[in-house]
Amino acid sequence: MARLLLVLFVLFMLLTVLRGLRIFLRAFFRDTAGLRKAGGPPAVRQAEMVRDPVCGTWIDRSIALPAHRGGAIVPVCSEECRRTLERAG
Numbered sequence: 001m002a003r004l005l006l007v008l009f010v011l012f013m014l015l016t017v018l019r020g021l022r023i024f025l026r027a028f029f030r031d032t033a034g035l036r037k038a039g040g041p042p043a044v045r046q047a048e049m050v051r052d053p054v055c056g057t058w059i060d061r062s063i064a065l066p067a068h069r070g071g072a073i074v075p076v077c078s079e080e081c082r083r084t085l086e087r088a089g
């Protein structure tokens with residue numbers, strides 16, 4: 001009889017531990033999923049800065065003017081820099 005009680009007690013403890021573990025794991029995975037979400041690419045596009053090779057000014061690629069030099073397109077800051085670059089080569 002005492003052995004049966006002992007087995008029941010051990011089973012009960014095991015279930016309790018498993019339940020605790022499950023809650024812990026669920027919380028853990030929810031946390032990492034949240035971190036993944038927060039650490040992912042931001043919704044707002046970050047400005048990509050490029051350097052104008054003519055005057056050395058750093059400009060956002062989205063507002064840079066495309067200048068053509070030797071078949072390549074080079075981003076420059078202004079119409080003046082574009083003319084200078086295209087005249088040079």
Ligand SMILES: [Zn+2]
Pocket residue numbers: 052054055056057076077078081
């Ligand atoms: Zn420039």
